[in-house]
Amino acid sequence: xxxxxxxxxxTMAAGSAALTMPAFLGACGVQRAVSVADKLPENPxxxxxxxxxxxxxxxxxxMTANGADAADLYFQHSRRxxxxxxxxxxxxxFSGIDQGVGLRVVIGEQTGYAFTEDLTLASMLSAARTAAAxxxxxxxxxxxxxxxxxLGGLYTVSVPWSEVGIDRKLPxxxxxxxxxxxxxxxxxxxxxxxxxxDERVMIATLDxxxxxxxxxxxxxxxxxxxxxxxxxxxxxxxxxxxxxxxWYTEERLTAMAxxxxxxxVVLFDAKxxxxxxxxxxxxxxxxxxxxxxxxxxxxxxxxxRKGTSIYSDMIGKQVAEPFIxxxxxATIPGERGxxxxxxxxxxxxxxxxxxxxxxxSYLHDRISARQYGLKPTGSGRRESYKHAPMPRMSCTxxxxxxxxxxxxxxxxxxxxxxxxxxNGQVQIGAGDYTFYVKNGxxxxxxxxxxxxxxxxxxxxxxxxLKRITxxxxxxxxxxxxxxxxxxxxxxxxxxGIPTVLVSRxxxxxxxxx
Amino acid sequence: MSAELSNRxxxxxxxxxxxxxxxxxxxAVQQRSVQFEYRxxxxxxxxxxxxxxxxxxxxxNGRYSSHQTTDLEPERMKGFLxxxxxxxxxxxxDPSRQITPPELFRDRPGQPLDLVDARVxxxxxxxxxxWCRAIDEVAAAHERVISATxxxxxxxxxxxSASSNGFLGMQESTYCWYGASVTLKDRGDRRAEDGFxxxxxxxxxxxxxxxxxxxxxxxxxxxxxxxxxxxxxxAMVVDARAAASxxxxxLGPANAQSIQxxxxxxxxxxxxxxxxxxxxxxxxxxxxxxxGSRHYDSEGISAKVLPIIxxxxxxxxxxxxxxxxxxxxxxxxxxxxxxxxxxxxxSLEQLLAEVGNGIYVTSWLGxxxxxxxxxxxxxxxGHVIENGRIGxxxxxxxxxxxxxxxxxxxxxxxNDPYPYSTTLAPSLVFSGVDFSGA
Numbered sequence: 001x002x003x004x005x006x007x008x009x010x011t012m013a014a015g016s017a018a019l020t021m022p023a024f025l026g027a028c029g030v031q032r033a034v035s036v037a038d039k040l041p042e043n044p045x046x047x048x049x050x051x052x053x054x055x056x057x058x059x060x061x062x063m064t065a066n067g068a069d070a071a072d073l074y075f076q077h078s079r080r081x082x083x084x085x086x087x088x089x090x091x092x093x094f095s096g097i098d099q100g101v102g103l104r105v106v107i108g109e110q111t112g113y114a115f116t117e118d119l120t121l122a123s124m125l126s127a128a129r130t131a132a133a134x135x136x137x138x139x140x141x142x143x144x145x146x147x148x149x150x151l152g153g154l155y156t157v158s159v160p161w162s163e164v165g166i167d168r169k170l171p172x173x174x175x176x177x178x179x180x181x182x183x184x185x186x187x188x189x190x191x192x193x194x195x196x197x198d199e200r201v202m203i204a205t206l207d208x209x210x211x212x213x214x215x216x217x218x219x220x221x222x223x224x225x226x227x228x229x230x231x232x233x234x235x236x237x238x239x240x241x242x243x244x245x246x247w248y249t250e251e252r253l254t255a256m257a258x259x260x261x262x263x264x265v266v267l268f269d270a271k272x273x274x275x276x277x278x279x280x281x282x283x284x285x286x287x288x289x290x291x292x293x294x295x296x297x298x299x300x301x302x303x304x305r306k307g308t309s310i311y312s313d314m315i316g317k318q319v320a321e322p323f324i325x326x327x328x329x330a331t332i333p334g335e336r337g338x339x340x341x342x343x344x345x346x347x348x349x350x351x352x353x354x355x356x357x358x359x360x361s362y363l364h365d366r367i368s369a370r371q372y373g374l375k376p377t378g379s380g381r382r383e384s385y386k387h388a389p390m391p392r393m394s395c396t397x398x399x400x401x402x403x404x405x406x407x408x409x410x411x412x413x414x415x416x417x418x419x420x421x422x423n424g425q426v427q428i429g430a431g432d433y434t435f436y437v438k439n440g441x442x443x444x445x446x447x448x449x450x451x452x453x454x455x456x457x458x459x460x461x462x463x464x465l466k467r468i469t470x471x472x473x474x475x476x477x478x479x480x481x482x483x484x485x486x487x488x489x490x491x492x493x494x495x496g497i498p499t500v501l502v503s504r505x506x507x508x509x510x511x512x513x
Numbered sequence: 514m515s516a517e518l519s520n521r522x523x524x525x526x527x528x529x530x531x532x533x534x535x536x537x538x539x540x541a542v543q544q545r546s547v548q549f550e551y552r553x554x555x556x557x558x559x560x561x562x563x564x565x566x567x568x569x570x571x572x573x574n575g576r577y578s579s580h581q582t583t584d585l586e587p588e589r590m591k592g593f594l595x596x597x598x599x600x601x602x603x604x605x606x607d608p609s610r611q612i613t614p615p616e617l618f619r620d621r622p623g624q625p626l627d628l629v630d631a632r633v634x635x636x637x638x639x640x641x642x643x644w645c646r647a648i649d650e651v652a653a654a655h656e657r658v659i660s661a662t663x664x665x666x667x668x669x670x671x672x673x674s675a676s677s678n679g680f681l682g683m684q685e686s687t688y689c690w691y692g693a694s695v696t697l698k699d700r701g702d703r704r705a706e707d708g709f710x711x712x713x714x715x716x717x718x719x720x721x722x723x724x725x726x727x728x729x730x731x732x733x734x735x736x737x738x739x740x741x742x743x744x745x746x747x748a749m750v751v752d753a754r755a756a757a758s759x760x761x762x763x764l765g766p767a768n769a770q771s772i773q774x775x776x777x778x779x780x781x782x783x784x785x786x787x788x789x790x791x792x793x794x795x796x797x798x799x800x801x802x803x804x805g806s807r808h809y810d811s812e813g814i815s816a817k818v819l820p821i822i823x824x825x826x827x828x829x830x831x832x833x834x835x836x837x838x839x840x841x842x843x844x845x846x847x848x849x850x851x852x853x854x855x856x857x858x859x860s861l862e863q864l865l866a867e868v869g870n871g872i873y874v875t876s877w878l879g880x881x882x883x884x885x886x887x888x889x890x891x892x893x894x895g896h897v898i899e900n901g902r903i904g905x906x907x908x909x910x911x912x913x914x915x916x917x918x919x920x921x922x923x924x925x926x927x928n929d930p931y932p933y934s935t936t937l938a939p940s941l942v943f944s945g946v947d948f949s950g951a
Contacts, residue, residue: 086774087839089605089606089607090604090605091576091577091604091605091606091607091610092577092578092579092604092607092610093578093579093600093601093603093604094578094579094580094581095578095580095581095596095597095600096580096581096582097581097582097583097584097593098582098583099582099583099584100583109552109557110555110556110557110558111557111558111559111560112558112559112560113558113559113560113561113562114560114561114562115562115564116563117564117565117566117583117584117585118585130561133559133638134556134558134559165603166600166603166604167603170603170604170605188775189774189775191774223776225774225775225776225885227775232775232776232885232886233885233886234775234776234883234884234885272888272913275744275911275913275947275948275949276744276949276950276951277744277949277950277951306552306659306660306662306696307659307660307696307704308659308660308696308704308706309704310702310703310704311702312702313702314702386562386564388558388560422881423879423881424879425878425879425892427706427878428704428706429696429699429703429704429705429706430699430703430704430705430706430736430739430908431702431703432878432892432894432908432909433878433879434878434879434880434892434911435879436879436880436881436890438881453883453888454881454883454886454888454889454890454913455890455911455913456879456880456881456890456891456892456911456913457911458878458879458892458909458910458911459909460909462702506741506909506910506911506949506950506951507911507949508880508890508891508911508912508913508949509911509913509947509949510913510914510947
């Protein structure tokens with residue numbers, strides 16, 4: 001679909017934010033070579049471009065010529081490889097290199113931003129002057145030396161993705177295809193989409209710190225098309241993590257293939273549920289999308305410092321049952337949403353959003369933390385050097401509760417169980433949020449009866465939190481490849497939840513009485 | 514600049530050929546963008562950037578891959594292209610993958626599309642600040658306003674393509690957008706919010722910034738005291754802005770890739786009366802000053818007017834060369850340009866009066882579509898239609914159904930196409946639509 005300028009601005013405008021799975025239709029293929037080109041150096045900025053400390057200091061000095069409360073240079077070298085298996089062959093690859101530096105000057109709530117892909121001193125100085133134009137005061141002292149912070153250990157990589165050849169990846173795609181085809185005779189086509197990313201960032205800040213982070217990402221997506229008579233159905237499954245090649249075990253790949261087939265063939269028997277309000281049981285894991293939309297975005301402090309979030313005046317208030325605790329935590333090793341440092345150079349951490357039902361803390365970047373007089377929570381993230389950072393989620397989850405999944409399902413007379421989701425969205429101010437259920441089940445008289453499909457669910461964030469009446473003891477994170485979109489920037493996130501009951505939500509349906 | 518981009522593309526073709534590619538298609542792009550955001554009487558964000566990239570598609574030994582980089586340093590570029598060829602050779606052969614044949618790009622239309630506005634290229638900081646102030650004066654001028662952000666974005670993009678089989682092309686356009694998003698105090702902790710932006714390739718067609726800001730404020734004010742509407746089966750009137758997105762969902766799987774991959778409800782519909790006879794959709798890449806106008810598409814295929822649906826009958830699909838070859842369909846174009854939705858005679862007010870009772874949708878919230886079956890379910894915001902007029906605002910509702918069946922029940926089409934989009938859709942009226950709410 002065309003992404004017009006209006007749609008971009010529209011996203012920015014509506015105070016809404018969206019969560020999606022990777023777009024697999026229309027994907028360009030990708031991948032990297034068997035044994036070509038140089039090894040990527042551990043710090044390409046120093047080794048490839050002669051961007052040494054003195055250069056960074058010189059540019060920083062230019063950025064702060066008119067004053068600054070904060071300033072940073074965000075160097076990035078990102079190498080992305082994709083491979084596509086369709087119709088039995090791996091015949092499409094894509095490789096992409098994104099390299100550049102983003103320069104940011106912050107004064108109060110004001111941000112000046114520029115970037116350049118040409119990492120020469122002249123280009124960086126020119127960008128620095130552009131970013132500095134936001135301020136109109138006197139020069140502040142810029143550091144002449146930068147103290148490197150410790151490297152983080154959440155996703156140590158023994159072999160970087162940029163050094164793994166196609167010859168090793170290709171058999172994995174073939175394996176997934178053959179597994180999926182073997183699981184059900186109705187399977188007609190299997191497509192497998194592979195993406196790996198080897199990303200290195202270096203962040204130099206006005207307070208004289210230098211952060212380096214080497215971030216891997218592995219993503220695989222399996223799409224199954226099945227036919228019974230004239231009827232065709234499509235389903236999918238995917239997995240993603242900040243992991244290296246060995247993460248793709250036979251067991252993990254087989255489970256993904258199995259899940260894609262199961263989710264597809266069940267659609268032949270699935271119906272739409274009745275339309276209207278009803279109790280909704282959310283299955284453990286991927287239903288973390290509820291937290292992302294119903295509360296996570298509303299807790300991002302940029303919305304709150306502007307007063308545009310429905311949660312702007314709720315800190316310290318009871319917003320949920322006392323057995324509910326909701327956390328955003330970047331420091332979970334290997335997770336898709338994990339980060340050693342955020343994209344402002346702050347150590348990433350663990351922020352409790354709701355503790356025993358009480359609203360505790362927003363997610364802060366430097367700008368909001370300064371305004372609230374708090375420490376940053378390490379939540380300043382950006383899509384790339386082309387974007388200024390803002391508060392974002394990382395891995396958002398709810399801790400385990402006192403109930404069991406069986407108890408929860410048995411408590412529902414007539415409602416649905418939602419299991420698989422494709423996307424969600426929220427309006428920050430009104431608090432209305434939605435997510436789209438691809439697979440689920442009808443619950444009748446406390447039992448799962450018939451499969452359901454393709455319904456949107458809509459609710460209001462604070463109201464839904466109050467209506468979470470049961471939380472099971474089966475908390476887990478989802479392994480799907482979620483990407484969170486906000487103001488036109490996409491960042492990888494994770495989410496998780498135990499099985500929960502929301503006593504009333506509005507469920508899309510066709511059987512209007 | 515254009516010569517520099519053309520040279521860069523031509524050089525990439527040459528280098529990749531030297532590295533062993535049989536065929537190469539290269540595109541060099543450069544984009545300039547300036548964004549200003551303004552809130553509480555001051556600039557909040559200024560972003561000023563120039564970006565460039567080189568993309569190549571490599572054909573070698575019956576194999577294919579594509580590549581893109583922002584690192585244009587000459588020595589590393591050589592290594593990058595050599596690696597691109599090596600990657601290609603490591604894949605499996607695919608006889609359906611061939612460079613765009615010259616007969617598809619030879620007769621390129623020559624008429625000027627007028628996509629560059631010199632006035633946009635001359636917009637300076639003072640002008641942007643003046644627009645921001647004019648927007649802020651109107652958008653923030655209500656006692657309920659908690660926050661109003663005015664925004665201006667302008668820029669230009671240029672691209673040049675060259676291929677080993679003789680394609681040479683250059684496209685350039687400018688754009689300018691401005692508008693506001695407004696958040697208002699509503700009941701309890703709730704905020705009412707909406708925004709509105711106008712934009713185009715030329716300044717001449719744009720309303721004054723203050724007028725755009727007024728629409729943004731009015732749209733937000735219309736959201737105050739919104740409540741959940743009733744679960745019902747009734748008529749749906751979709752406003753022009755929201756209609757553009759709904760038509761986009763309809764067309765999502767109308768392409769050779771989806772059909773060949775077995776993921777499209779459009780399979781087998783060509784030549785059939787599949788939708789209401791009120792529905793006519795034309796892909797038109799040749800609209801002067803159009804946001805999606807072009808002389809050739811991303812594969813180099815020459816632009817031409819392409820009827821997709823005429824009076825409910827499917828005439829053409831979006832067919833690129835690769836999936837066209839696999840599916841046995843003649844290539845048209847692989848991607849949308851401008852989409853003209855044929856308008857009717859009624860104004861929005863007349864449409865509402867005709868309908869009498871139902872739901873008027875002003876924007877969507879989330880939701881999705883299954884392209885294989887056409888099943889959809891979308892969140893919405895809008896108003897109840899009572900006695901032929903816009904009534905109380907409603908939200909927290911879903912609309913659910915099947916796209917083919919929905920567009921078979923398209924009853925009326927408005928005369929008010931939404932101009933600030935590549936999809937020029939008017940207000941649309943559907944009957945018998947399932948809403949879930951309270």
